[in-house]
Amino acid sequence: MKAVIEVSDLYKLYRVGESVVRALDGLDFKIYEGEFCAIVGTSGSGKSTLLNMLAGLEKPTKGEVIIAGSHIEKLSEDQLVTFRRDNVGFIFQSFHLMGTMNAMENVALPLTFRRISKAKRLKKAEEMLDLVNLRKHKNHMPNQMSGGQQQRVGVARALVVDPKIIFADEPTGNLDSHTSQEVMELMQKVVREQKKTLVMVTHDDHLASYADRIFHIIDGKIVKIDDNRDAEKEKIAADTKNQGEGKEDLEHE
Ligand SMILES: Nc1ncnc2c1ncn2[C@@H]1O[C@H](COP(=O)(O)OP(=O)(O)OP(=O)(O)O)[C@@H](O)[C@H]1O
Numbered sequence: 001m002k003a004v005i006e007v008s009d010l011y012k013l014y015r016v017g018e019s020v021v022r023a024l025d026g027l028d029f030k031i032y033e034g035e036f037c038a039i040v041g042t043s044g045s046g047k048s049t050l051l052n053m054l055a056g057l058e059k060p061t062k063g064e065v066i067i068a069g070s071h072i073e074k075l076s077e078d079q080l081v082t083f084r085r086d087n088v089g090f091i092f093q094s095f096h097l098m099g100t101m102n103a104m105e106n107v108a109l110p111l112t113f114r115r116i117s118k119a120k121r122l123k124k125a126e127e128m129l130d131l132v133n134l135r136k137h138k139n140h141m142p143n144q145m146s147g148g149q150q151q152r153v154g155v156a157r158a159l160v161v162d163p164k165i166i167f168a169d170e171p172t173g174n175l176d177s178h179t180s181q182e183v184m185e186l187m188q189k190v191v192r193e194q195k196k197t198l199v200m201v202t203h204d205d206h207l208a209s210y211a212d213r214i215f216h217i218i219d220g221k222i223v224k225i226d227d228n229r230d231a232e233k234e235k236i237a238a239d240t241k242n243q244g245e246g247k248e249d250l251e252h253e
């Protein structure tokens, strides 16, 4: 497996008056191509700080963040803008859609500063809306869509530039639990089909359970990493074993 994100010895300290907040307190981990990882922790544990560091939105106090082979802690602001444009998609808690643009125009927006004709941009946006089952709503304005539909537009917009990595900070934070599950299932499906790496921050254990791996963060430290794929494998193994044993019982009768 190829690592797309490599973090080593990462620290972020904030000075607030006389005191120092250790928002990230020595992190080391890797995230591999095609993985869906959730970062889970309570409020103030350092989730958003970590995501900002991975996306190159803030500089670490110390340590390395290597994304797709680039040391992003060493890039200049201009280089970071280009880096993000070419490699990264974002999904926000509050959707961040443009109220004066319809769904298709919103999805096409990240393509604006690329040398692609408007017709092609809209066509690509339409394909992405198809992927999130919103083709019929392509001409709807954000205020003519439900929260879940708006976030599906947000997912389509994150995918339109075909980024290697997608970052999502509490992507279902403004949705009810049923709609949250629908959006999570959609993200899980799209990430698998499109072979993207998704890093999602949440404080909700249930939503985190949709991920392949769950990173638990407490006071700026990763205290545990759960692999859901191991649990899945164990379940399949147990089911197979039970079936096998069931068969033996029948044979003895
Ligand atoms: N710009 C800043 N200046 C000072 N302290 C900060 C700053 N940004 C974050 N912090 C502190 O760093 C710690 C981690 O904050 P962070 O925003 O990463 O938490 P979080 O896990 O995302 O929380 P939430 O679930 O509430 O969004 C907190 O103690 C916070 O007060």
Ligand SMILES: [Mg+2]
Residues within 6 Å of the ligand: 047, 048, 049
């Ligand atoms: Mg946060």
